[in-house]
Amino acid sequence: MGITDGRDVIVLQPSKPANLLAALLLHPNSVVSVDFLQRVVWGEERPVTAKAALHTCVQRLRQLFAKYGIAGNLIEAVPGGYRIAADAGTLDLIAFRELLRSAEAEPDPDGELRTLRAALSLWHGPLLVNIDSDILRREVVPRLTEERLRTLERVFDIELALGRCRQVLAELWPEARSHPAHEHFWAQLVEALHRTGRRAEALSEYRVVKEYLQTELGVDPGPALQQLELAVLRGDDLSAPAARPGLTMLPPGDRHGLSPPPAIPPALESGGREFPSEVAEDVLETLVGAGLLEEEPEGRYRMHDLLRTLTRGAVAFRSEASGSDTSSGA
Incomplete structure (x- = not known):
């Protein structure tokens, strides 16, 4: 981790102020609690003077910023902790x-x-x-x-x-x-x-x-x-x-592995019998419970690779079976 004034890059040496700065930069524009910062700087065994020593670390960072021409009060003391201001141009x-x-x-x-x-x-x-x-x-x-x-x-x-x-x-x-x-x-x-x-x-x-x-x-x-x-x-x-097994390129707007919820038809036909949509909903619940589907917000589902493979195999089998029936009846 380092800081720059736009011309030179200064790599910080391992130190307590460097640990503090890293913790703040990893949570930019957010309040980072005093308790968390003390654990970052000293670990689980904090000295009794940790609160005052933490303030001293902040002061040293402000002096470092000023030394390298980084203007402004970037590290702000707020109720419960500290916050560092940053944007895409600075972090x-x-x-x-x-x-x-x-x-x-x-x-x-x-x-x-x-x-x-x-x-x-x-x-x-x-x-x-x-x-x-x-x-x-x-x-x-x-x-x-x-x-x-x-x-x-x-x-x-x-x-x-x-x-x-x-x-x-x-x-x-x-x-x-x-x-x-x-x-x-x-x-x-x-x-x-x-x-x-x-x-x-x-x-x-x-x-x-x-x-x-x-x-x-x-x-x-x-x-x-x-x-x-x-x-x-x-x-x-x-x-x-x-x-491409497991490597299908996701289209724009669906780049986190999410798929639309499986469509539930009004009725599922098998052997001449019709199954109501409630049965299909039970199937969905069973697949989620088995870990083959992971329910996501807004009614979306993440499909396990094993279920994708089984689905592709079933479709291929049905296609082949249909072709066999057609040829045998000709």
């Missing part, structure tokens, strides 16, 4: 999140991709390497890391959907290696290799992640990765979105 974290919102509004994939890459360019090295605070590393760093990873996922999905498989490989390899439990990166890597004619390498990379998951976590790869392995073994053409 990269705010600029990053604003760019993500702008990307969602982009009407075409190339525009979204440019905006997402502009957002990622604001990340410089590992998070909070010069901050010595267990609570920030435990409670804040994982959430921020997830924001970056979700953005990278989206970037790679767009690149793959646009057919730029060869170009994106150079980025996919280090990300998959750096996050061995992040299955989506591995799925993207396997797909990119397969679509560039490197089938053997795609299967080799699948074996790498499978061995890691089984050895380190005691689990098998998820349904999306398993289906992708089968697609590679069969030599399927994965260039069409419908043929």
